[in-house]
Each structure stands twice: as structure tokens, then as C-alpha cells.
């Protein structure tokens with residue numbers, strides 16, 4: 001019997017538990033990724049929000065930097081929110097830091113100010129239902145987006161939801177809003193990819 005796709009949620013630090021709950025609400029199976037062997041057999045990967053500097057340190061401590069990079073480049077769907085988006089950016093500023101460079105964009109850490117400027121804001125998008133909002137927490141600000149990256153939503157002119165192939169990345173936290181349309185969009189991407197992989201294997 002075919003089972004639901006399995007999504008690995010990087011669980012070193014940050015709001016990984018909220019992501020797992022949101023994915024399960026979409027009917028997907030989840031596993032926490034804390035070591036390289038947790039990456040085996042995944043249909044998709046989620047990089048949660050949190051503190052990207054701390055995540056970088058813990059990725060090194062756990063020997064996960066290389067294996068996670070390989071998994072992220074393997075073509076499975078990836079959802080990255082906030083700190084997760086920072087980990088994928090081509091250029092990180094304020095301050096500069098290492099990243100996987102899979103998204104052709106420049107991101108300014110804490111670019112909307114610190115906690116004081118956190119909150120839920122209206123999004124402008126032709127892809128999301130009217131009235132969709134995003135919760136921003138010490139959020140990164142995308143200052144420059146490469147042409148290969150599709151901008152799916154903006155906040156006051158700034159790109160805040162982007163997609164490049166199987167990678168969907170948000171400056172905000174869809175996992176913190178019950179039933180957020182980005183969660184459904186990602187679940188559809190995961191199911192489509194897992195279905196294609198299964199069809200190819202049979």
C-alpha cells in the first residue's frame with residue numbers, strides 16, 4: 001500500500017515542531033533530521049525558522065553540513081522559512097555568513113528591524129488567495145532577487161515568497177498560521193514529486 005510522502009524537518013534548533021505539526025495537518029508524514037542517517041529515504045526537506053548562525057554551528061557539530069547540502073541539491077522539494085531561507089541564499093549580509101547558495105538572491109538578516117518590528121502583515125500576491133498574510137519574526141529582508149527565482153509574494157514591494165524549481169522559500173512563517181496556503185502549496189509539490197518518483201520506479 002502506498003504511504004504518504006515522508007518529509008524530513010531539520011530539527012537542530014528553531015520552530016521545527018510547528019513545521020512538523022503543519023505538515024501532519026496536510027496529511028504528510030514527518031521525521032526530525034538531527035544526524036546524516038535521518039536524511040535517508042526522504043521525499044522532501046524543511047528548513048525551519050530560528051537563528052541561522054546557531055543552525056550553522058550545529059550543522060558543523062553534527063557533521064550535517066555536507067550531507068544536508070547533498071540532500072538539498074538532490075531535486076526533492078524543499079520548504080525553507082526565515083532562517084531556513086538564509087541558509088539557502090546565495091549572499092547573506094548583516095553580517096555576511098556561509099550559506100548553501102541554492103537561491104540566487106541576497107538576504108539581509110534582521111532586515112525589518114528586530115523583535116519590535118515583528119508581526120503579521122498583508123502580502124501582495126497573484127498566486128495566493130486575497131487577504132493572505134505572513135507572520136514575520138526578526139525576518140530576513142530580500143534585497144536582490146536573481147531572474148531565475150520566481151517571486152510569488154511581496155510585502156510592500158519586497159519579495160518575501162520565492163520559488164526556484166523544487167525550492168520554496170519564505171521570509172515569513174506559514175507554519176505558524178493554521179491552514180496557511182503556502183503549506184497546502186508545499187504539500188502539493190511534495191505529493192507531485194513523490195508520485196512522479198514512484199511512477200518512475202515502477
Ligand code: GLN
Pocket residue numbers: 048049050051052053081082083084086109110137138139140
Ligand atoms: N533573525 C534570524 C536569523 O537571522 C531569523 C529569524 C527567524 O527565523 N524567525 O537567523
